[in-house]
Amino acid sequence: MRNLHEILGWVVIVSNGFVGFWALAAHKNEQLRHPSLWIATGFAQILVLLQVLLGVFLFAAQDIAVEQFHMFYGFVAMITVGLIYSYRHQLRDHLYALYGGGGLFLMGLGLRASFLQG
Numbered sequence: 001m002r003n004l005h006e007i008l009g010w011v012v013i014v015s016n017g018f019v020g021f022w023a024l025a026a027h028k029n030e031q032l033r034h035p036s037l038w039i040a041t042g043f044a045q046i047l048v049l050l051q052v053l054l055g056v057f058l059f060a061a062q063d064i065a066v067e068q069f070h071m072f073y074g075f076v077a078m079i080t081v082g083l084i085y086s087y088r089h090q091l092r093d094h095l096y097a098l099y100g101g102g103g104l105f106l107m108g109l110g111l112r113a114s115f116l117q118g
Contacts, residue, residue: 002064005054006114012051013110015044020103027096041099045081048106052078073113077106 019041026032052074058064059071084102091098 001054001058001062005051005058008047008051008054009110009114012044012047013107013114015040015047016103016110017107018103019044020100020105020107022100023096023103024100027094027100033096041103044103045084045106048077048081048110051110067116070113070116073109073116077109077113080106080109 019037022032022037023041026034026037055066055071055074059066080102084098087098088095
């Protein structure tokens with residue numbers, strides 16, 4: 001399970017980075033605005049939630065010693081997904097920038113959490 005958490009962590013980092021850059025590029029270039037961006041973004045953000053739940057399960061069930069900030073970054077990532085989603089209506093004119101910046105922020109949180117645990 002611990003290996004799955006590590007592998008899923010890198011999938012979360014790469015997928016959120018990818019959709020983040022894509023959304024920022026789509027903010028500037030309308031040709032990149034495709035419905036598959038939202039599918040990929042939803043998938044990447046659901047992976048964040050699954051990753052946090054898996055981490056909580058590992059911590060609770062296997063009593064693994066974890067850096068406090070590793071858990072902090074995981075919970076901040078989970079909250080970030082909710083905040084991005086909740087601000088989508090207020091920032092409708094800047095939706096691609098919101099999801100682009102949010103995806104890159106999630107990527108950064110994942111990188112920081114993974115280097116703390118290494």
